[in-house]
Amino acid sequence: MNRHRRRHLIILGAVAFALCLLIASFGHRYATALYLDEAAARGHNTLGLAVTALRGQLARYEKLPQLIADDPDIKLLVSNPQDREKIDEVNHFLKQVNHLLESSDIYVMLNDGVTIAASNFDQTPTFIGENFSYRPYFHDARDHGEGRFFALGTTSLKRGYYFGAPIRTETGVAGVVAFKIDLDAIESSWRGSDYEIIVTDREGIIFMSGRQDWLFTAIEPLTPDRLARTAATRRYANAQLRELPVTRSATPDGHDLLTVTDTKGARQYLALSEEMPEADWTVRVLLDTASVRVQVLTTIAALVLLVALGAMGFAVWLERRARLAERLQVQREAQEELERRVAERTADLANVNHLLQAEVAERRATERALRKTQADLVQAGKLAALGQMAAALSHEFNQPLAAARTYADNALLLIAHGRNAEAAEAIERIVSLTERMASISRHLRNFARKPNEKLGPVRLDDIIHDTLEIMGWRLKAADADFVVNLGPGPLWVKAGTVRLQQVLVNIISNAADAVEGTERRTITLAAERTGEGKVAITVRDHGPGIPAAIAGRIFDPFFTTKGVGKGLGLGLSISYNIVKDFGGTLSVEQHPEGGTIATIVLDEEPPAQSLEAAE
Structure with a gap:
């Protein structure tokens, strides 16, 4: 009987070993193809995004050279290239347009390729006087109506994409406008990923x-x-060109593989490519196959382990079956062994009962751990809420604290000069500011839940007066002119006094940041009735405006375009929700004439006394 059982175990081991060999051979090939297909699917998504970004950047500028070439001043310049006044005028025009469009360079060439005007006329090196007739974008634009070329600048030594457009006058093509853009921003977004583009x-x-x-x-x-x-x-x-050590291969499923040997060693990549015929480029995404190999080895190891466990389980089953047969045979041969076997079975049941009790205890322990984890998650949520509230308080207290510091400094100077009455007045303003900060704290606390402040009629000119007391230092620091136009009569709106002041402080502060350091530092606050019982309050600045790419995100919490340490990105988010609680609307848009205009629309609500007098 033991010999028969041993033979079964040997056969079972041989079958398991053969299965493991088959898995290692055919399973490796199948798993490699499967994981390479998955990697290729991810790579195609990345490739599509990269190509879309490049095409979008090129499409953004491709029509601009022709628009500049059609400018009358440009045509006058190429018709009379010796006119120094016109050259200076066009130079400044090109520099202004280049700065506005955030391009790299714009320059004008005659038909012989000599540059006579450029946006970098006041820089070293400059393109003026350089001859670029050897560039394809020049003769393609001059001879065929459009030029495009990517190259490393021979003067600036910076990479860029060039667009060329012919300058047509009454006598024909008299020159070419070249437009150079920078693609470094797109390239920098490719760094630090698990793939190479x-x-x-x-x-x-x-x-x-x-x-x-x-x-x-x-x-x-x-x-x-x-x-x-x-x-x-x-x-x-003059860049030194060299060959990258590359070895090409392909899988049976048609995947292209590149093995690159460089200073970091030899690495194999799955290569995916897409042509950009409009730019005569080929974009490739290279995915490191190391992760694929790890996945394949892990899968093969898991399958081999599964087969081994299955074989062991089957062997255990055979062993138990053989033992059961032996027991039955012993029962048939000797009835006297019945009591002993019953005792053995009772012992087995007791063991099973013990195992069940152990399993119940383990499940109870797991349930306790789960409840503790849930409690920890709730506590983590509370801590996150406290962190957001602390950030909001820091943002809202920053401006009153700065004003209080200014008054404190003035009080010290006044006391030092014996002007105690004026010093007392400054200290009273500090006390007023601290009371205002306490009120702001209550409102920010209410901002985290449904506000319970009662809304009522608020006189707009009083609110603006108090707001300017807080914002005076900021407007002075920005050297900004603040113009207020509230119309002929007083305006009353339905709002909360302190929270409406918070909204105006945030919006005026953003306007001061926008105009600081610019040529036109004027901020205008206006208010008027718009009909249907509404009052519109507008704050307009003449800063750089809002880029279209971020216009939809300006009200998101913690989104800011300011530098590190200059803002948390909470001001507009908090203001938007405060105005919404008032039953009004807040919008921030690009003004058609430049700059930004913020518009608050609130319900008009005159005080009760005014209504009784009207009756």
């Missing part, structure tokens, strides 16, 4: 990459023909 030209030379050590290397052999074509256009100026 590269962009190559038609010669296979990498000119954009998240890896700076790969720039100006070629993934194709640098044959004399390729080098000659690149040198003819001076695409990469």
